[in-house]
Amino acid sequence: MLLVHCPYCEEERPELEFAGAGEAHIARPANMADISDEEFEKFFFIRENQKGIVFERWRHIHGCGRFFNAVRNSVSDKFIKTYKAGEKKPKLTKAEIASVLPPAKGTPANEPIHTAPTTTGKGDAK
Amino acid sequence: MDNAMRINPLDERMFGGNGVSLAPVGPRERISLRADEKTAKALGKALGVDLPFKPGSAVSKGGKTALWIGPDEWLLIGPDNGSISTTLSQTGKQVFSIADISHRNTAVTITGPNSTAVLNSGCPRDLSLAAFPVKSCSRTVFGKAEVVLWRIRKEEFHLECWRSFSDYVWKYLADAARSA
Secondary structure (H helix, E strand, C coil), rough: CCCCEECCCCCCEHHHHHHHEEECCCCCCCCCCCCCHHHHHHHHCCCCCCCCCCEEECCCCCCCCCEEEEEECCCCCEEEEEEEEECCCCCCCCCHHHHHHCCCCCCHHHHCCCCCCCCHHHHHCC | CCCCCCCCCCCCCCCCCCCCCEEEECCCCEEEEEEEHHHHHHHHHHHHHCEEEEEEEEEEEEEEEEEEEECEEEEEEEEEECHHHHHHHHHCCCCCCEEECCCCEEEEECCCCCHHHHHCCCCCCCCCCCCCCCEEEEEEEEEEEEEEEEEEEECCCEEEEEEHHHHHHHHHHHHHHHHC
């Protein structure tokens, strides 16, 4: 289970208490009635859906109830940091990005599990 | 006409054994309070219970308890006589919101050396004394139900759940206690 740090509760809480709420830092147009259909589509539907570092909204729904933002690697599922809603998009250091990279190919954690055949065909069915 | 009789959904249930005992908590007044920090301080003064501002902490005084739920949300629990809502509604010009959830919630007390093991059967929180000390509280999950958990003493917990979930929560707890 993931442990997610809630910036309002100021501690790590189990994943079950949280709900994801999509991409973060999407500004709602102030002139909603004036924008074109294409602009509305871009604001409402189009998401970056990056493989790698993503900025997301999360909600501590079974806790303090607050929305907050999180930076996470969508491949390794590791969080870099979480911060309160309304705070600026944090600038990430190279070390922070490197710390959440998934294991490189060839390392045991990144290899599919191969199960060797355990039956020989002889003497198994008695 | 007389008022309708309220029936406590967990009446007459009891469990004891395997180092844990479960007991339903009788009727209480429960108020969900939303207020900003300045108002909350004034309301705490009026109630005689200083509302906690430290995340996940509970303050009890004179039979009333204020549980920190969120940065602007508290759960107030007191005797079943309406004194909290009466006090709060007489505080004058303050702007805040209260909802009476006395009958929406019910509660179970879990006591005994195995109480954390029983709670951890359905609650993913770290309930060690270092992570969840005495007088801490939080809204969390127990099985599929949303609950408010409050540690009164080292081996005594108060578990608030919705009335409609109480049968599920009780059976879950009793089942875990039997195999604790």
